[in-house]
Amino acid sequence: MSKPVGTAAERLAIQLRGVGLRFGVKSVLHDLDLDVGLGQKVAVVGPSGVGKSTILRLLAGLLLPCKGRLSLHGQQQIYLREDQDKPMDVRMVFQSPALLASLSVAENVGFLLRRSRRLSPADIRTRVSRVLEEVGLKGVEDLMPGQLSGGMQKRVSFARAIVEDPTADTSHPPLLLFDEPTAGLDPVACTRIEDMIVKTTEFAEGTAVVVSHVMSTIRRTADHVVMLYGGCAQWYGSVEGFEVTDNPYVRQFRSASLQGPMQPELT
Numbered sequence: 556m557s558k559p560v561g562t563a564a565e566r567l568a569i570q571l572r573g574v575g576l577r578f579g580v581k582s583v584l585h586d587l588d589l590d591v592g593l594g595q596k597v598a599v600v601g602p603s604g605v606g607k608s609t610i611l612r613l614l615a616g617l618l619l620p621c622k623g624r625l626s627l628h629g630q631q632q633i634y635l636r637e638d639q640d641k642p643m644d645v646r647m648v649f650q651s652p653a654l655l656a657s658l659s660v661a662e663n664v665g666f667l668l669r670r671s672r673r674l675s676p677a678d679i680r681t682r683v684s685r686v687l688e689e690v691g692l693k694g695v696e697d698l699m700p701g702q703l704s705g706g707m708q709k710r711v712s713f714a715r716a717i718v719e720d721p722t723a724d725t726s727h728p729p730l731l732l733f734d735e736p737t738a739g740l741d742p743v744a745c746t747r748i749e750d751m752i753v754k755t756t757e758f759a760e761g762t763a764v765v766v767s768h769v770m771s772t773i774r775r776t777a778d779h780v781v782m783l784y785g786g787c788a789q790w791y792g793s794v795e796g797f798e799v800t801d802n803p804y805v806r807q808f809r810s811a812s813l814q815g816p817m818q819p820e821l822t
């Protein structure tokens with residue numbers, strides 16, 4: 556395997572070098588290298604339990620690497636430091652919509668905006684309505700999450716992710732993270748969500764990392780793919796390359812075969 560995996564893009568949005576992460580005695584990532592250029596859209600694939608969500612949580616600053624270096628826009632991320640500058644603008648769409656049941660749709664979407672002293676309630680309302688319209692949900696501001704269908708809740712979670720965080724560092728384009736956005740959806744619902752990923756990433760003019768097992772989602776939302784197994788990147792390349800490479804890990808993933816270097820997690 557050649558390493559480090561990477562990109563020819565001139566400016567990097569994400570750079571991981573030798574990143575390792577363990578939970579207690581369990582080592583999940585050993586030696587992960589990954590470069591993602593500004594404005595690129597990268598799909599992260601690999602079997603369940605391989606550490607895909609863990610990578611998103613590292614990028615979002617919700618977890619700290621145990622070793623190695625993680626830089627966003629050329630700045631090494633050192634979390635939890637009191638003198639840290641504004642946090643990078645990183646927005647995450649979790650696998651489940653994760654809306655707060657006791658808050659209205661508008662309050663859920665505008666949650667971060669309320670941290671800003673600069674924005675009046677009317678400003679917040681305007682911004683929230685704009686992003687809700689962007690995801691095709693006009694006029695649901697005052698409904699409670701429980702009054703919405705699952706698909707609509709998912710779209711609210713997209714709106715929450717694209718609303719601009721006024722406390723974040725906006726000197727760089729945002730990083731958008733999507734965790735298995737189309738898992739378990741029917742094909743038409745998949746297409747709608749895939750369109751939304753493309754649209755929200757373009758709307759935010761951001762760089763996207765999409766964790767997915769779904770081939771249509773990989774094709775329609777990403778330009779590059781990283782194949783993860785055994786705590787590191789086993790393959791990286793264009794989506795077109797992913798469809799044809801004879802890398803044994805990618806081949807096994809594409810053919811959903813039990814034969815190959817990847818064994819299912821026995822837990």
Ligand SMILES: Nc1ncnc2c1ncn2[C@@H]1O[C@H](COP(=O)(O)OP(=O)(O)O)[C@@H](O)[C@H]1O
Pocket residue numbers: 578581583601602603604605606607608609610
């Ligand atoms: N907070 C945690 N504490 C202990 N183990 C965890 C924790 N989060 C994830 N893991 C373990 O780390 C491994 C990778 O998890 P995850 O990144 O969620 O996998 P994936 O998203 O690829 O399915 C799994 O074996 C999981 O059980």
Ligand SMILES: [Mg+2]
Pocket residue numbers: 607608609734
């Ligand atoms: Mg996961």
